[in-house]
Amino acid sequence: MLAKGQTVIQYMEQFAPKSIAVPDDRIGLQLGTLQKEITGVLVALDVTEEVIDEAIALNANLIIAHHAIIFRPLKSLQTSTPMGRLYEKLIKHDIAVYISHTNLDIAEGGVNDWMAEALGLRQTVPIEQTSSDEYLKLVTFVPASHLEAVRSAVWATGAGHIGNYSHCSFNTEGTGTFQPEEGTNPYTGQQGKLEHAAEVRFETIIPSSLRNKAVQALIKSHPYEEVAYDLYPLALPGKAYGLGRVGKLDAPVTLGEFVETVKKGLDVPTVRVVGDLQGTVKKAAVLGGSGSRYVNGALFKGADVIVTGDIDYHTAHDALLAGIAIIDPGHNTEKIMKPGVAGVLQARLHADKYTTPVHASIIDTEVFRFI
The missing domain is CATH 3.40.1390.30 (NIF3 (NGG1p interacting factor 3)-like)
Structure with missing residues (x-):
């Protein structure tokens, strides 16, 4: 098909x-x-x-x-x-x-991660943060009989993660009230009669990018005809997204040795180099495409060298003066x-x-x- x-x-x-x-x-x-x-x-x-x-x-x-x-x-x-x-x-x-x-450059497991992996960089972080996936608190009220079904459906979307912990939630028993009006088909209770229902307040955390997916899963798995839920913005730093990567090498190498790693890893026959070929490289930065404006960011993150394309003459001079090496394998390495x-x-x-x-x-x- x-x-x-x-x-x-x-x-x-x-x-x-x-x-x-x-x-x-x-x-x-x-x-x-x-x-x-x-x-x-x-x-x-x-x-x-x-x-x-x-x-x-x-x-x-x-x-x-x-x-x-x-x-x-x-x-x-x-x-x-x-x-x-x-x-x-x-x-x-x-x-x-x-x-x-740029979404493919920035994406986790995308262009800059592929390039960093090819160069042997470890424990990478973005050179420059461009956005973050802010957290939301999702709260709903569900009968105890359907709590596991609703929780599982919401968690399956990627909700409930705090750091390296998954399936995070808080659950409080209580009593909900509602009165089904004309035209309703309530899961429990009768039209025109105030209903007192034993419910569980289920709350969990979701990244804003999963908002629609999590809410759809909640509504689909919930037994009620009308699902009550709340979304609260949280003052917590979300997952950071950014351009380029800075990471450590497994062992220090000379700039000249790292040049050979770049040529092999990125499949290029030649590169342009700024810096002392005998200088030591412990930490490196990489950015696919044109990276002149990110040289200072790489230096600020502690990189000894940045691997990127389209470096202009004056940026190269400034980098040499600042003490960061450059390897320019061209734009086509993407x-x-x-x-x-x-x-x-x-x-x-x-x-x-x-x-x-x-x-x-x-x-x-x-x-x-x-x-």
Whole structure:
């Protein structure tokens, strides 16, 4: 059974929620429709004509890419221009294009985590926090006979976690009152008669990102026709999301040795380096894409070196003066997202018995050539 477009993207957004992207990022469906069966998914870093030809050959009618194909507002769509021809080809072959960019960078287990893992970084934290998933207190009132069913349903959504503890709740017995009016079909009691019901006040903690999911699970599992529940914001720090990663190495190495780790781990033949190749690296930072503005953040977090792309001349001089080394393997190292995303999506589709294949693009979209 082939998956619908909305189903594939639901899996994608569960992994890399749009809500954690930086403001104004060009993400989401940029071309085509998801109102169709997906014959194949192609995961690519960039959408080029060669990538489109690859999708056509694979019978893939959905491309999930990291870099947007529409970055600035279009004033016209002329098919005589290079980009116009690209859009025309996608439309003629009914290929939709969905973009997952900074949300995929930031996501737990996403681009920056894949890069950090490839470089052997441990105990990682973001270079710069971009948002947090604030906590809410969910409270409801349920008959004791249905308490376990309701608790289990709510906990199954991911609610009830405090640090390394799960299934956290507080439960208080009490008496609830209500009077069913005309047109009701009460679980207990009679229309027009005040009812006194023995109930349990069940309260637990949920991240705000799970609010809708937890409330839906509560309502579905609760026996009452009208479910009473409360949601309270909590002054507790939620899960932090951010760009880049800073982590420790298993053992100190020289900058020159770490360069070789970067080249092998990120699959690049050459890098640009700022710093003393004999200097010691104990803690490193990594950020996919353009990272010039994050060098100071990496330094503040105690990194001896930052691995990132598109470093400009003056940033390199400032870093050298400040005492942090830089390894610039280029922007294209984000290609690590191709097998990463393809693996995540294929596993989730397979688990739900869908036969839609997911392919990692084999097209090299690196535009620079080193001679």
